Structures are given as structure tokens and as C-alpha cells.
Amino acid sequence: MTPISSLGEFALIDRLTAALPKQNDTTLVGVGDDCAVVCYGGKPVLLTTDMLLEGIHFDLVYTPLKHLGYKAAVVNFSDIYASGGTPRQLLVSIGLDHRISVESLDELYSGLRLACKNYGVDLIGGDTTSSLTGLSLSLTAIGEAPEGGAILRSGAKDTDLVCVSGNLGAAYLGLQLLEREKKVFNNTNLNDETAAQPDFSGYDYLLERFLKPEARQDIIVTLAQAGLRPTAMIDISDGLSSELLHLCKASHCGCRIYEERLPIDYQTARCAEEFNLNVSTCALNGGEDYELLFTLPLAEHERIAEIADVRIIGHITRPELGALLVTRGEAEEVALKAQGWQACAN
Amino acid sequence: MTPISSLGEFALIDRLTAALPKQNDTTLVGVGDDCAVVCYGGKPVLLTTDMLLEGIHFDLVYTPLKHLGYKAAVVNFSDIYASGGTPRQLLVSIGLDHRISVESLDELYSGLRLACKNYGVDLIGGDTTSSLTGLSLSLTAIGEAPEGGAILRSGAKDTDLVCVSGNLGAAYLGLQLLEREKKVFNNTNLNDETAAQPDFSGYDYLLERFLKPEARQDIIVTLAQAGLRPTAMIDISDGLSSELLHLCKASHCGCRIYEERLPIDYQTARCAEEFNLNVSTCALNGGEDYELLFTLPLAEHERIAEIADVRIIGHITRPELGALLVTRGEAEEVALKAQGWQACAN
Numbered sequence: 001m002t003p004i005s006s007l008g009e010f011a012l013i014d015r016l017t018a019a020l021p022k023q024n025d026t027t028l029v030g031v032g033d034d035c036a037v038v039c040y041g042g043k044p045v046l047l048t049t050d051m052l053l054e055g056i057h058f059d060l061v062y063t064p065l066k067h068l069g070y071k072a073a074v075v076n077f078s079d080i081y082a083s084g085g086t087p088r089q090l091l092v093s094i095g096l097d098h099r100i101s102v103e104s105l106d107e108l109y110s111g112l113r114l115a116c117k118n119y120g121v122d123l124i125g126g127d128t129t130s131s132l133t134g135l136s137l138s139l140t141a142i143g144e145a146p147e148g149g150a151i152l153r154s155g156a157k158d159t160d161l162v163c164v165s166g167n168l169g170a171a172y173l174g175l176q177l178l179e180r181e182k183k184v185f186n187n188t189n190l191n192d193e194t195a196a197q198p199d200f201s202g203y204d205y206l207l208e209r210f211l212k213p214e215a216r217q218d219i220i221v222t223l224a225q226a227g228l229r230p231t232a233m234i235d236i237s238d239g240l241s242s243e244l245l246h247l248c249k250a251s252h253c254g255c256r257i258y259e260e261r262l263p264i265d266y267q268t269a270r271c272a273e274e275f276n277l278n279v280s281t282c283a284l285n286g287g288e289d290y291e292l293l294f295t296l297p298l299a300e301h302e303r304i305a306e307i308a309d310v311r312i313i314g315h316i317t318r319p320e321l322g323a324l325l326v327t328r329g330e331a332e333e334v335a336l337k338a339q340g341w342q343a344c345a346n
Numbered sequence: 347m348t349p350i351s352s353l354g355e356f357a358l359i360d361r362l363t364a365a366l367p368k369q370n371d372t373t374l375v376g377v378g379d380d381c382a383v384v385c386y387g388g389k390p391v392l393l394t395t396d397m398l399l400e401g402i403h404f405d406l407v408y409t410p411l412k413h414l415g416y417k418a419a420v421v422n423f424s425d426i427y428a429s430g431g432t433p434r435q436l437l438v439s440i441g442l443d444h445r446i447s448v449e450s451l452d453e454l455y456s457g458l459r460l461a462c463k464n465y466g467v468d469l470i471g472g473d474t475t476s477s478l479t480g481l482s483l484s485l486t487a488i489g490e491a492p493e494g495g496a497i498l499r500s501g502a503k504d505t506d507l508v509c510v511s512g513n514l515g516a517a518y519l520g521l522q523l524l525e526r527e528k529k530v531f532n533n534t535n536l537n538d539e540t541a542a543q544p545d546f547s548g549y550d551y552l553l554e555r556f557l558k559p560e561a562r563q564d565i566i567v568t569l570a571q572a573g574l575r576p577t578a579m580i581d582i583s584d585g586l587s588s589e590l591l592h593l594c595k596a597s598h599c600g601c602r603i604y605e606e607r608l609p610i611d612y613q614t615a616r617c618a619e620e621f622n623l624n625v626s627t628c629a630l631n632g633g634e635d636y637e638l639l640f641t642l643p644l645a646e647h648e649r650i651a652e653i654a655d656v657r658i659i660g661h662i663t664r665p666e667l668g669a670l671l672v673t674r675g676e677a678e679e680v681a682l683k684a685q686g687w688q689a690c691a692n
Binding site for chain 1: 347348349350351352353355358359361362363366368369370372373375376377378381382384385386387388389390391393394395396397399400401402403434435437439440441442444446447448449450451452455459462463466467468469470471472473474475476477478479480482484486488490
């Protein structure tokens with residue numbers, strides 16, 4: 001028998017969904033993008049789903065349930081924005097084990113409700129069941145496609161500019177801080193009143209990026225207002241490198257991005273140094289950034305430069321040139337690797 | 347802290363989803379029916395989702411993975427049919443633990459694919475991840491609404507006839523047979539070559555009803571062809587009593603159903619006797635039948651009588667009369683109780 005880990009998530013999905021025949025005219029886009037797209041009554045509808053399992057995607061030791069609810073919703077909304085769309089509805093399924101009280105569930109739902117309120121989304125249904133095996137969440141978001149249809153991963157063209165919103169690596173370092181404090185806590189004598197309290201001072205932004213990420217609705221609105229339609233787009237959940245490779249594969253192209261152009265916050269840089277981590281590696285592979293990665297025609301260079309909180313980090317190339325990172329300093333070219341979050345590593 | 351079990355699934359859902367404000371015109375029907383209904387481009391779209399967790403919804407000891415995949419898809423399609431619609435697309439999320447090999451997953455997917463093929467549905471996406479905590483499935487089906495919009499639970503009127511498709515209690519007895527053989531197997535010395543093999547002879551139909559249920563697409567087609575549009579409809583997943591109570595609550599009505607009218611297969615009756623179970627209790631509360639329960643105006647009596655595999659089991663009454671079962675023999679009236687599957691009993 002072949003272990004799942006020998007294939008990895010994406011090879012596995014390729015295997016399982018190979019040659020699925022399309023049976024309905026209402027199916028526009030199937031497996032392989034941020035969203036599936038269906039079309040009833042002439043209007044495309046975006047669909048995306050995410051499963052979040054205790055011990056894999058979250059640790060209840062340091063994840064408040066309200067934050068978990070908020071984040072679970074937002075990461076689904078992020079997939080809708082990554083197709084250029086607007087999330088409108090949400091389905092939420094929850095598997096509850098005996099540790100979860102009604103009050104805890106109220107907390108989880110208060111986070112879900114807040115996310116729905118902030119992003120203008122209706123919670124329209126789901127499923128609630130017992131679980132023998134920890135807290136399980138599965139969310140499906142439904143969204144409206146932009147004018148001109150969903151923006152896919154597959155539209156990038158040679159010479160297009162590669163752009164990224166916000167900054168990268170912050171959530172990953174937020175997670176490292178929480179994991180460190182968890183270890184300290186586990187080694188603490190609970191009767192020792194002088195024991196150290198968690199010290200996160202100066203790193204609030206990193207914790208917030210991990211525990212309460214936001215989806216980049218603002219970027220979608222700004223791009224639309226500027227009349228800029230990305231040729232391809234994806235959100236950064238598994239790490240920039242991994243997402244760039246998806247985009248290049250789907251678009252049949254290569255890319256060259258520049259290490260010195262990677263957007264990194266001051267707290268991220270300082271915290272990486274404290275952990276003795278290479279900050280570029282954190283930015284490339286950290287994951288859970290929920291920023292948008294997109295491509296635009298080279299001719300739009302000046303207009304992109306005017307958009308706040310978006311940075312051009314490189315450009316698209318012909319496929320035979322590969323997906324490359326031009327390093328700082330000696331300016332070597334190294335191949336990008338997907339070293340980020342591995343959903344099927346266990 | 348209040349344990350979830352003190353509330354039960356439906357009180358819990360009421361609590362969590364109370365007063366959710368609607369923010370989008372595209373939201374037609376939210377929490378509380380078999381499907382949610384959204385409307386983009388003037389055409390209603392049905393959405394339903396189900397979470398299936400190992401140890402709660404299935405036992406891999408006696409559930410072949412191909413059957414599990416088939417059933418997981420079909421129970422979602424059943425919710426679409428229960429709104430009078432036609433399933434068109436399916437999203438599938440899977441949490442895999444280390445016991446699941448690539449070959450096992452191929453089996454699971456072969457069942458999903460077969461269900462999609464048989465019901466004309468496109469598998470358009472999902473999520474695949476590791477799990478530390480057993481096999482987890484979460485499926486979302488998308489469907490086309492019937493002419494005139496989704497059939498809801500809430501449209502039943504006083505004097506309407508209460509109808510049910512197929513027969514009831516068979517899946518529940520199939521489960522009892524499998525549980526009995528699991529106990530025998532657990533007590534068997536594996537070195538004893540004379541040990542009894544599982545004996546299911548004469549009960550194939552019961553096992554099939556449990557392991558490989560079908561959704562009643564045929565009934566939806568037949569009703570549409572006959573020009574009969576149910577005033578209210580629901581599928582029977584948690585047991586007839588429980589679903590009747592949902593329908594009556596949503597429709598603000600009562601009902602009177604007749605024990606002698608409950609449709610029961612010969613194998614179900616014989617097996618119930620063998621297990622020393624009351625067969626009517628199995629039919630009322632067994633669950634997992636995936637038959638359709640619906641109401642039609644009294645005036646349609648003759649036309650309903652002509653439809654194969656549909657039986658009239660009673661009628662709708664004014665709400666103050668309650669939801670009653672008229673028993674066989676002495677013809678007592680007893681209040682229906684939801685004693686079926688409790689999703690949040692643990």
C-alpha cells in the first residue's frame with residue numbers, strides 16, 4: 001500500500017480528479033483553481049471550500065475560539081477575492097467533541113458572525129454533528145464573480161508583472177512565537193506564581209496576522225476602481241513560492257522574482273532575526289499570509305506603482321526559463337521550491 | 347459550562363443562527379431547510395452540505411470505502427431532490443489520517459465518481475488535507491431548483507395528504523445486522539478455521555439500503571411528469587418521526603399518520619422480529635432511509651394513488667391538534683416523538 005505522504009497533496013488531487021468528464025453546461029470551472037465556477041441563469045457563481053481540523057490547522061491551546069471562527073470564514077472569503085469576486089454566502093459545518101461546551105461554541109460562532117458582518121456575507125446553512133475526534137470545521141463560501149468572469153490562475157502571459165499585496169512571513173512568525181510560548185507554558189510549574197507570563201511585546205502585529213488574518217477585499221476594490229484586471233490571481237495560503245509555482249504551472253509560463261523586492265514588515269524582520277531564521281525564507285515559504293499574488297500587463301507599470309500596499313516583485317517569463325528567485329547581493333538565480341505548508345505531510 | 351448534549355442539534359442550531367440578518371439580495375433561503383437557496387442572475391440555486399466523521403457516521407470495520415464514497419455523495423443529492431431540484435455539482439473535502447493509503451483513497455473516489463456518474467453530477471473541487479483524528483468527509487452539493495422555485499418544508503396546509511416514497515426502517519436493520527456481525531467477529535478466534543462466516547443471507551436488501559442508499563430522483567421526475575408539485579417536502583435522514591416534526595414545525599401545522607399505513611418491506615419485518623424489535627418503531631425512528639416525505643393537496647388523492655412506490659400515510663391537521671400517530675389495532679392516538687438519530691448526542 002502506498003502512503004499518501006509519498007505523493008503530496010497536489011499530485012494526489014491530480015490523481016483523484018484526472019479525466020473527470022463534465023456532464024453539465026452549468027459547470028464552468030472545475031478542480032484546480034482557487035474557486036470552482038458554476039453558471040445558472042447566465043451569471044457565474046464562485047464556490048470554494050476549506051476543511052480545518054484540530055491538530056492540523058489549529059491548536060486550541062493558543063487559538064481563542066472566536067479567532068478560529070473569524071479566521072475559518074476569512075480564509076474562504078480570501079479564495080473568492082482571489083478569483084476577483086465578492087463573497088456573499090457561507091455554509092459552515094462543525095464536528096464537536098465532548099470538550100466543546102455551548103459557551104465555547106457561542107464563542108466560535110461570534111467569530112464567524114463577526115467575519116460575516118465585516119465582509120457582508122450571509123451565513124445560510126451548514127451541518128452540526130458530534131465528533132469523537134476533536135473539533136472539525138468545514139466551510140463553503142459562495143461568491144459573485146467580477147465583470148468579465150472569474151480571474152483564474154491560468155491567464156498570466158510572458159512579460160506580465162508579478163505583484164503581491166501587503167507583506168509576507170508575518171503570520172508564520174506569529175505562529176513561531178505562539179509555539180515557543182506553548183513550550184514555555186508546558187514546562188512551567190503552575191504553582192510557581194513568579195513564573196514568566198507570555199511575552200509578546202512588540203510583536204502584536206505578527207500575532208494578529210496569524211490569529212486574525214484579513215482577506216484583501218480592499219485590493220480587489222482598488223484594482224477594480226483603477227480599471228486594472230489581473231491576468232491571473234491566487235491567494236497566498238501555502239507560501240509565496242508554492243503559489244507562484246501553481247500560477248506558473250496553470251499559466252504555462254515561468255517567472256523571475258527578486259529577493260530584494262519581497263515585502264517584509266519590520267516586526268517580521270526583527271522576529272526572524274530573534275529566531276535565527278532567514279527572513280526571505282519566511283516570506284517565501286511561511287504561508288497563511290492570505291495576501292493576493294497577481295499578474296498584470298507590463299504596460300500597466302505606472303498605474304500599479306500608484307496603488308498603495310501593492311508591490312511588483314518580478315515578472316513572468318517563457319516557460320522554458322523556469323520559476324526563479326534572483327537573490328540579493330550576488331544576484332544568483334535559484335529555482336523556486338514549494339517548501340511551504342504541506343497539507344498531506346502526515 | 348453547558349454540555350452540547352443538553353441542547354441537542356436543533357435547539358443548538360436555533361441558538362447559533364438566531365437573528366442572523368440577511369445582507370445580500372442574492373440570499374433567498376437561509377438556515378433551516380434541506381437546502382439553502384441563493385439567486386444569481388435570476389435563477390435559484392440550491393446548496394446543501396453534510397459532514398461525515400469516522401466513528402460517528404461510519405465505521406470502517408464494515409463500511410467498504412467505495413460504498414462510503416457513494417453514500418456520502420448520494421445523501422447530499424438526496425437533500426437537493428428534497429427541495430424538488432436536480433443536483434449538478436459536488437465539492438468534496440477529505441481529511442485523511444495515516445492509515446489511509448493512496449489505494450484506499452482511490453476506492454473512496456471510485457464510489458464518489460460512480461455516484462456522480464449515476465446522478466449526472468460534476469465533481470468540481472474540494473479540499474484534501476491530513477487528519478490526526480480519523481477519516482473526515484465534508485461534501486457540498488449544488489443543484490438547479492425546479493420550475494416555481496425550491497420546494498420548502500414550510501408549505502404544508504391543513505387537510506394536505508402526507509406521502510412517503512419507498513419503504514422505511516430497512517437501513518436501520520441493515521445497520522443492526524452489521525453491528526451484530528462486528529461483535530461476533532470481535533469475539534472470534536482468528537485461528538479457528540471453523541469459525542462462523544458472517545451470515546447475511548436473505549437480508550441483502552437491508553444491507554444495500556444501509557451501505558449503498560439511493561436518492562429518489564425517480565420520484566421527483568415522476569411527480570414533475572404528473573404535474574404534481576408537493577406543498578412541502580423533506581428527505582428522511584434522521585427518521586420519519588423527526589422529519590415529520592420538522593415539516594409540521596416549519597409549516598405551522600399538525601399531522602395525523604396511521605401506523606398501518608407505514609410502508610415496510612418484508613425483509614425489514616422479518617429482521618425486526620429476529621432482533622425482537624417493534625418494526626413500526628424501526629420505521630418511525632430508524633433513519634438513513636433517504637426516502638422523500640412530502641405533502642400534496644387532498645384534491646390530488648386519485649392522481650397520487652396512481653404513482654408507483656408512493657404511499658399516503660396520513661394527513662396534515664391544524665397545529666393545535668399536534669403531530670399524532672394512530673396506532674394499529676386499538677387505534678390509539680399517540681404523540682410523535684423524535685427518537686431517531688441524534689447528531690449531537692455525544
